[in-house]
Amino acid sequence: MREVRVRIAPSPTGYLHVGTARTALFNWLFARKHGGKFLLRIEDTDRERSKPEFEQDILEGLQWLGLTWDEPIVYQSQRLLLYQREAGRLVERGKAYPCFCPPEELEARRQAMLAKGVAPKYDRKCRYLSPEERERLMREGRPYVLRFAMPLEGEIVFHDIIRGEIRFANRELDDFVIVKSDGFPTYNFACVVDDHDMGITHVIRGEDHISNTPRQLHLYAALGYEPPQFAHLPLLLGTDRSKLSKRHGAVSLNEYRKMGILPEAMVNFLALLGWYPSDQQEIKTREQLIAEFDLADVKPSGAIFDLEKLLWMNGHYIRQKPVEELARLLVPYFAEQGWLHDPPTEDEWRYLLQVTPLVQERMRTLQEAVGLADFFYREPDSYDEKAKERLRKEGITDLLMELSNRLEALTDFSVEQVERTVRQLAAEKGLKAAEVIHPTRAAITGRMEGPSLFHLMAVLGKERCVGRLRKAALWVSNERERGLTISPQHS
Ligand code: GLU
Numbered sequence: 504m505r506e507v508r509v510r511i512a513p514s515p516t517g518y519l520h521v522g523t524a525r526t527a528l529f530n531w532l533f534a535r536k537h538g539g540k541f542l543l544r545i546e547d548t549d550r551e552r553s554k555p556e557f558e559q560d561i562l563e564g565l566q567w568l569g570l571t572w573d574e575p576i577v578y579q580s581q582r583l584l585l586y587q588r589e590a591g592r593l594v595e596r597g598k599a600y601p602c603f604c605p606p607e608e609l610e611a612r613r614q615a616m617l618a619k620g621v622a623p624k625y626d627r628k629c630r631y632l633s634p635e636e637r638e639r640l641m642r643e644g645r646p647y648v649l650r651f652a653m654p655l656e657g658e659i660v661f662h663d664i665i666r667g668e669i670r671f672a673n674r675e676l677d678d679f680v681i682v683k684s685d686g687f688p689t690y691n692f693a694c695v696v697d698d699h700d701m702g703i704t705h706v707i708r709g710e711d712h713i714s715n716t717p718r719q720l721h722l723y724a725a726l727g728y729e730p731p732q733f734a735h736l737p738l739l740l741g742t743d744r745s746k747l748s749k750r751h752g753a754v755s756l757n758e759y760r761k762m763g764i765l766p767e768a769m770v771n772f773l774a775l776l777g778w779y780p781s782d783q784q785e786i787k788t789r790e791q792l793i794a795e796f797d798l799a800d801v802k803p804s805g806a807i808f809d810l811e812k813l814l815w816m817n818g819h820y821i822r823q824k825p826v827e828e829l830a831r832l833l834v835p836y837f838a839e840q841g842w843l844h845d846p847p848t849e850d851e852w853r854y855l856l857q858v859t860p861l862v863q864e865r866m867r868t869l870q871e872a873v874g875l876a877d878f879f880y881r882e883p884d885s886y887d888e889k890a891k892e893r894l895r896k897e898g899i900t901d902l903l904m905e906l907s908n909r910l911e912a913l914t915d916f917s918v919e920q921v922e923r924t925v926r927q928l929a930a931e932k933g934l935k936a937a938e939v940i941h942p943t944r945a946a947i948t949g950r951m952e953g954p955s956l957f958h959l960m961a962v963l964g965k966e967r968c969v970g971r972l973r974k975a976a977l978w979v980s981n982e983r984e985r986g987l988t989i990s991p992q993h994s
Pocket of ligand 1: 512513514546694707708709712
C-alpha cells in the first residue's frame with residue numbers, strides 16, 4: 504500500500520475556525536494512525552482577502568493543538584508557474600478554453616436565466632468560438648479567464664469513505680473557471696494540481712465541499728492524474744441543529760484558547776465531532792485517539808458542537824493537571840487582573856501554588872479561576888445577597904469579633920488550628936459548627952460557596968482573615984443601626 508499522505512488546506516481569509524481545526528485533527532489522526540504524513544497547504548490565491556495575521560492565527564492554532572505538519576508548508580501563491588503549466592496542458596488537449604465574456608455581460612445573462620426560473624449556468628458561448636475568432640480576441644488583448652470544458656453528457660460517480668456512492672450528472676455541472684483573468688488559479692483547479700503534486704492519497708474535508716468533488720474528479724481525469732480517495736466530514740451544528748455560526752457562540756479556535764480551554768480538552772472534544780469511538784468512551788488521550796481513530800466510525804449526519812460538553816470535558820482535564828502546571832497556566836489570567844506579575848515573584852508564586860488547588864475543583868476554564876479566586880487577591884468590597892442575609896442574623900457582630908480575637912491570638916495559623924478555634928467557639932456558644940462557619944465564610948469571601956473554609960483561611964493568613972472578620976462585624980452593626988438585621992441566629 505502507498506504511504507498515506509493527507510493535508511489541511513486552509514485559506515488565510517479569516518481566523519482559524521473550529522470546523523477547520525476539526526478537519527485538521529481528523530486528517531492528523533488519520534496520518535498518525537497509518538504512519539503517514541500530515542501536510543499543510545496555505546490556499547492564499549485570493550489576493551484581496553488573504554491576510555498575514557490570519558495565516559499567523561491558523562499556524563498558531565494548529566501548533567497549540569499539537570497538530571504538527573511533516574513537511575514544509577506549501578503556499579499556493581508561490582506556485583503560479585505550476586498552475587499555468589498545467590492549465591496550458593488542458594488548453595492543448597482541448598479540455599479548457601479562454602472565455603472573453605465580460606463580467607457585466609455574464610451577470611446580465613445570469614439574471615435573465617434566474618428570471619426565467621432556470622438554474623444559472625455559463626452558456627458556453629466562448630466554448631464554440633472559431634479558432635480565428637479566438638485568435639482575434641487574443642490579439643486585441645481582451646482579458647479572459649480559462650474555463651474547463653465539461654463533458655456534456657454522462658455522469659460522474661465516486662465512492663466517499665463516509666457517505667458511500669455519490670453521483671452527479673455532468674449536465675448539472677458547468678464550464679467552471681480554472682484560471683482567473685489575473686492569472687491566478689481558482690480553488691478547484693489549484694486544489695487538484697496541488698493534491699496531485701503533493702501526492703495526497705486521501706482528501707478528508709468538510710461536507711460543504713461535496714459539490715466541488717465532481718468538478719475536481721473531472722480535472723483529475725482531464726489532467727491524467729490518479730485521483731485520491733475522498734471522505735467528507737459532517738458539518739458542525741449548534742445545539743439547535745442549525746449550521747454552527749457566531750450566533751451559537753465563538754467559532755474561532757483562538758477564542759476558546761483565550762477563555763482557557765486546554766488544548767488536550769479541545770483535541771478530545773473536536774475528535775468526537777462526527778467520530779463515534781466503538782467503545783463509546785468519551786475521554787481519550789491523544790495516544791488513544793490515534794490508536795482508535797477510524798473513518799469507518801464517522802457518521803454522515805451533522806456533528807453537534809455543544810459548549811456545555813466542552814466545558815465539562817475541560818473541567819475534567821483541569822482537575823487532572825498537576826498543581827504546578829495548572830498554576831503556571833493561571834499566571835497570565837491573574838496577571839491581567841493585576842494580582843501578580845508575569846512571571847510572578849517568588850512570593851507570588853508560592854501564594855499561587857496554595858490558591859490553585861482550592862479553585863481547581865470548581866473551575867471549568869482557566870478564565871473561570873479569576874471569579875473563583877478573587878477573594879484571595881482582594882478584600883471583598885461587598886457581600887452578595889446570600890452572604891448579606893447570613894450576616895444580618897442576630898448575634899453576628901459579637902460572634903465575628905470574638906472569633907477574630909481568638910484567631911489573632913493564634914501563633915500557628917494552620918488549617919488544623921483555624922478549624923479547632925472555629926469549632927471550639929461554636930461549642931462554647933452552644934451553636935452548631937455551621938452557625939459559625941457560614942457567617943465566617945460570608946465575611947471572608949463575600950459569598951456563600953467556595954472551597955473548604957479552613958483551607959482558604961489558612962492560605963489567606965491571619966492578618967487578612969482577622970481584618971475581614973472585623974470589617975464584616977462593623978458592616979453588620981451599621982446594618983443593625985439602619986434596622987436591617989433580621990431573624991434570630993438560630994435557623
Ligand atoms: N481552502 C479550502 C477550505 O478551506 C480547502 C478545501 C479542501 O480541503 O479541499 O475550505
